[in-house]
Amino acid sequence: MIEKELKFTVTYGKHTFTFEQGSKAYIFHTGVYNDIDKKYGIKGLLEYVDFVHDCYIEDSNRTPLGSLGDYIAAKWKKIKNKSLNDVLEKFYEQEIY
Numbered sequence: 001m002i003e004k005e006l007k008f009t010v011t012y013g014k015h016t017f018t019f020e021q022g023s024k025a026y027i028f029h030t031g032v033y034n035d036i037d038k039k040y041g042i043k044g045l046l047e048y049v050d051f052v053h054d055c056y057i058e059d060s061n062r063t064p065l066g067s068l069g070d071y072i073a074a075k076w077k078k079i080k081n082k083s084l085n086d087v088l089e090k091f092y093e094q095e096i097y
Contacts, residue, residue, distance in 0.1 A: 015042060019049075027052045027069050034073035048076060058084045061092070 008025040010017045012032065019025045027049045031037065037045040052069050059068075071091050072079060079087050 012037075017046075021053070023056060023065065024049055024053050026065065027056075030066060030069035031073060034070060036073055036076060040076070044076075047080065048073065051080060055084050055087055055091075059088050061088075067091075 006020070006022075008019045008022050010019070010025050010028055012028075017028065019028070028045070030052070031045045031048045036048045040048070052065075052072050055068060055072070056063050056065055068091060071094070072087065079090075
């Protein structure tokens with residue numbers, strides 16, 4: 001069987017980013033939408049992408065990825081060093097997500 005290699009490329013301003021998962025490209029978009037890049041720079045945006053994606057992969061629920069990305073973006077400075085499980089627990093404690 002031939003393995004197919006997928007890559008998702010995002011061009012943002014003068015920067016080009018390549019992701020192996022489409023979910024990371026979507027999270028990147030969510031981060032830009034929430035001004036993570038303006039608040040924390042490109043490096044902070046990429047850290048946000050990895051963190052949200054790790055939460056998404058760790059979660060055993062049917063994660064609403066957009067809502068999770070928005071939640072983490074709103075609290076990024078406070079939660080970026082917390083454990084994935086702590087973040088997911090707080091996320092699901094909300095009434096609406």
